[in-house]
Amino acid sequence: MTAPLKVDIWSDIACPWCYIGKRRFEDGVERYRANGGDAAVEVEYHSFELAPDTPVDFDGSEVDFLAEHKGMPAAAVKGMLQQVTDIAASVGLHYDFDALRHTKTYRAHQVLHLAKAHGRQAELKERFLKAYFEEGRHLGRDSELIALAAEVGLDPELVRAALAEDAHRDDVAADIAQARAYGISGVPFFVIDEKFGVSGAQEPQVFAAALEQAAAARGDAS
């Protein structure tokens, strides 16, 4: 039995390419299998805050936020968001930037660490991304984080207590420090077996090939 290929993924929630990249990576894993790859693929998500200075509450739309934040005309922002929406649709995602609630993701990352400790990280990562990009949920609010975590099987009181105590503050900081140590400045970023790096929302065949190369490298080393 081949040992699992370990894939460490640095990503943020407020990151449109991270969700698109997640889908493409998952497609890549399927292609790796279809091509005869027999190693299990073990995924661990790591925290990355793209914009730590983002306010928890912003009174306006995503277009308003970006137009104000970047000094761009609203029409240009709308055009860009439509392009991202179209690319997301190509991988089966239904982004709704009109409903999106732009917010700080620091506390959501803490809950993802709690979920990891309880074996529910993959489910919660998917739930958070869907809630943020498709459902317009406010992921800066504890009540929303608790409700979404409960949907994937986490005890609401456990989540509430962890947030109240900032129990996973150090875990988030450690992930961000690790990213810095690795030289990661953009996300999503995929590290396979601590040897191979894949940056960005690459096409599925890139991920499939990377997994094949990582598996072959193990053979070379044995």
Added chain:
Amino acid sequence: MTAERDETAPSPFTLLGDPDAVACDGDSCEIPAATVRAPGDETGEPVTST
């Protein structure tokens, strides 16, 4: 590992795939220049968003 890394140092990984693949960096997410232009802009300069 928590040490600061010299960003001019080589990556600790063998990087695979397209080095220019779309990603988010800082508070900007690059949109492919070939597909996105501001209204009336025909230059194709890259733009950033979200």
